[in-house]
Amino acid sequence: MGISSQDLKIITTLADSAQVGIVGVPPLKAIKAIGTRTILDLDEAIVKQNIEETILYLPRVYCAILRTVMLNGLHLDLDAIIIDVGPGKCDAARHVATILSDKLKIPIIQTRNNDQQNFGTPLCEAKMPLMDKMQAICTGVQRPTTHDNHKPCVPTAGFWGVPPRDFSILRYFPDTTHVFGWARCMENKTPDNWQLETMTDNAIPTIFFGQSFCAKTAMAKHLAARHPKGLFLDSDVTTGNSTRAKVQAFLELSGVS
Numbered sequence: 001m002g003i004s005s006q007d008l009k010i011i012t013t014l015a016d017s018a019q020v021g022i023v024g025v026p027p028l029k030a031i032k033a034i035g036t037r038t039i040l041d042l043d044e045a046i047v048k049q050n051i052e053e054t055i056l057y058l059p060r061v062y063c064a065i066l067r068t069v070m071l072n073g074l075h076l077d078l079d080a081i082i083i084d085v086g087p088g089k090c091d092a093a094r095h096v097a098t099i100l101s102d103k104l105k106i107p108i109i110q111t112r113n114n115d116q117q118n119f120g121t122p123l124c125e126a127k128m129p130l131m132d133k134m135q136a137i138c139t140g141v142q143r144p145t146t147h148d149n150h151k152p153c154v155p156t157a158g159f160w161g162v163p164p165r166d167f168s169i170l171r172y173f174p175d176t177t178h179v180f181g182w183a184r185c186m187e188n189k190t191p192d193n194w195q196l197e198t199m200t201d202n203a204i205p206t207i208f209f210g211q212s213f214c215a216k217t218a219m220a221k222h223l224a225a226r227h228p229k230g231l232f233l234d235s236d237v238t239t240g241n242s243t244r245a246k247v248q249a250f251l252e253l254s255g256v257s
């Protein structure tokens, strides 16, 4: 199942002014049902409160993206939250959905996005600052169609992984960085596409990024070990100096300007 007809009805009967939080990539049917209502991506750091507040509900040693979801959920004035909890996101999101259901008095709709229609990945291969590119990929999730018509560039570096909690790590990559991993699946609107998620380009130096405490770090480490010019990297809430230095040193030593 992607989303039940009962849950779709809950979404379509929300007021036109409703604010809907989303976590992960909801099925296309859910995005279409939201229509012109306001969408807030709870994976992003919208609320500027101390993330330590979430230790009342989640362990401190937990994925920083889901801690951010919790913080947003606690502080934003939302009318419903749609959380993908299937293989297109993760088990950890399912636990957070349950906790939010207990805590909040709004519908918390759990989906399992198994959409298989490929929308393409032009942004992932476009020439553009990596921070802007990742932001555009994340924002694209809120649209039922793709409007991006970018030409592919010749890649000089690769970034594999999920959109990081702290985008500042992306600042050090060249504009000719191609995006792989789950972020690529996001643009393609197929978050549960294992073949696409594990695709890499062995010709370009690639950083395999995982959010600390995420199960995907195992695959990031594995793919980095198999890649001729790969580096595994993980990062928690913010990008520290040592992570920044590792990225810069790796790209420099790989001859990437």
Ligand code: SF4
Binding pocket: 063, 064, 065, 066, 089, 090, 091, 092, 093, 162, 211, 213, 214, 215, 216
């Ligand atoms: S980074 Fe990993 S644990 Fe965190 S929300 Fe994404 S898939 Fe789940």
